[in-house]
Amino acid sequence: MRMLWLLASRDLGAAWRSSGLWLPVAFLLLVASLYPFAVGPDLSLLRRTGGGMLWIAALLASLLPVDRLIAPDRDAGVLDQMALRGISDEMVVLARLIAHWLGFGPPLMIATLPAAALLKLDGDTIWMLEAGLLVGTPALAALGLLVATLTAGLRSSGALAGLLALPLAVPLLIFGAGTLGDGSGAALKFLAAASLLLVAITPFAGGAAIRAGRE
Amino acid sequence: MNGAGLHLSDVACLRGGRMLFRGVNLTMNAGASALLTGPNGVGKSSLLRLCAGLLPAFSGTIERTGAVALADERLALDSELPLARALDFWARLDDSADGAVAAALDAMALTPLTDVPVRMLSTGQRKRAMLARVIASGAPIWLLDEPGNGLDTASLVLLGAAVSAHLAGGGIVVTASHQPLPLGTPVILSLSDHLPDPAEWDA
Numbered sequence: 001m002r003m004l005w006l007l008a009s010r011d012l013g014a015a016w017r018s019s020g021l022w023l024p025v026a027f028l029l030l031v032a033s034l035y036p037f038a039v040g041p042d043l044s045l046l047r048r049t050g051g052g053m054l055w056i057a058a059l060l061a062s063l064l065p066v067d068r069l070i071a072p073d074r075d076a077g078v079l080d081q082m083a084l085r086g087i088s089d090e091m092v093v094l095a096r097l098i099a100h101w102l103g104f105g106p107p108l109m110i111a112t113l114p115a116a117a118l119l120k121l122d123g124d125t126i127w128m129l130e131a132g133l134l135v136g137t138p139a140l141a142a143l144g145l146l147v148a149t150l151t152a153g154l155r156s157s158g159a160l161a162g163l164l165a166l167p168l169a170v171p172l173l174i175f176g177a178g179t180l181g182d183g184s185g186a187a188l189k190f191l192a193a194a195s196l197l198l199v200a201i202t203p204f205a206g207g208a209a210i211r212a213g214r215e
Numbered sequence: 216m217n218g219a220g221l222h223l224s225d226v227a228c229l230r231g232g233r234m235l236f237r238g239v240n241l242t243m244n245a246g247a248s249a250l251l252t253g254p255n256g257v258g259k260s261s262l263l264r265l266c267a268g269l270l271p272a273f274s275g276t277i278e279r280t281g282a283v284a285l286a287d288e289r290l291a292l293d294s295e296l297p298l299a300r301a302l303d304f305w306a307r308l309d310d311s312a313d314g315a316v317a318a319a320l321d322a323m324a325l326t327p328l329t330d331v332p333v334r335m336l337s338t339g340q341r342k343r344a345m346l347a348r349v350i351a352s353g354a355p356i357w358l359l360d361e362p363g364n365g366l367d368t369a370s371l372v373l374l375g376a377a378v379s380a381h382l383a384g385g386g387i388v389v390t391a392s393h394q395p396l397p398l399g400t401p402v403i404l405s406l407s408d409h410l411p412d413p414a415e416w417d418a
Contacts, residue, residue: 003308006304006307006308007308010293010304014293014295017293017295017296018295075289076289076290076291076292076294077287077289077290077291078291080267080269080285080287080289080291081285081291081305082308083268083269084267084268084269084282084283084284084285085282085308085309086282087308214269214270215230215270
């Protein structure tokens with residue numbers, strides 16, 4: 001447990017120092033401020049489509065930090081040094097998942113508030129959006145990390161990461177955006193199930209990918 | 216540190232579909248040091264990674280008793296952090312004794328650079344920082360890949376002193392190098408003598 005904390009706090013510190021934490025937030029706000037320019041200042045249209053737009057923005061924002069999640073540490077030998085100390089690759093990925101979500105989920109949820117104001121979303125929609133993001137951002141973080149472990153060490157890994165992650169993210173987008181127009185709460189439960197699945201398999205799949213990439 | 220050991224028996228290494236070496240035997244107990252020699256590409260670094268357990272051996276067995284510290288060409292220190300804090304991260308993972316990092320910095324004459332960010336260090340200073348990481352780890356088995364590269368004469372003396380102190384304390388040092396290093400009297404293992412029979416592999 002102490003080791004998990006040591007690893008996660010280092011990863012969070014590294015993300016903070018590389019100012020990678022601001023990138024998804026800035027992206028989300030930028031999309032929210034550009035969207036009204038593109039579709040016109042039609043209040044009802046913005047209100048009806050804005051929530052889904054923010055979900056797409058959140059999904060794309062989760063891809064931005066992918067190339068700095070694993071590859072720099074792999075190239076610097078940090079992952080090998082951890083393996084030498086008997087720390088399993090699964091543990092490394094789990095710690096990184098925790099750190100990545102902490103640096104990605106809550107800032108994105110905070111940025112959603114001004115973004116929702118820009119799109120004139122009403123109170124209920126904002127609540128559903130925030131609840132959906134609370135449940136869905138762990139899945140987005142896990143997916144980004146999983147793709148980062150798979151593409152670390154490949155050339156043009158950033159573009160490849162997008163191609164790999166987006167099809168896998170379709171259920172998250174459907175259920176996530178589905179929560180907005182759904183009064184029954186079923187979409188939120190499906191989102192939670194998808195999120196749980198991704199978070200559960202990422203440490204194992206990511207650890208296996210790191211091991212396979214070790215040469 | 217007593218009881219450290221590294222035993223290789225009949226080890227072969229296959230990388231990228233090519234057999235690098237085979238039939239390597241090495242028995243090292245506390246206080247032993249070995250020097251791997253051979254031309255570039257013969258597999259010195261691969262053998263060190265095999266010893267570290269980072270690569271699986273194609274055949275043969277490798278037994279390690281005790282923790283391993285590896286210094287290869289990669290620094291593995293956070294480039295934005297001051298040197299002492301970057302080393303501290305590994306020391307905390309290793310549960311090193313208090314002052315282990317300070318002692319290691321002192322042994323590599325890096326104490327004046329404690330607060331300098333790792334990315335600002337010169338080539339030789341980075342190499343010394345890497346050796347300080349190895350020293351601070353407290354691991355009995357040291358695997359050093361070209362530890363003398365980029366070091367000036369004074370730093371080579373520091374390296375020699377650190378290795379002697381480690382061996383005197385019952386440690387094990389395996390070094391890969393093609394330049395002479397002040398490492399006492401190591402067992403010399405020339406990988407050129409363990410090249411696979413080409414005819415056997417063309418078939």
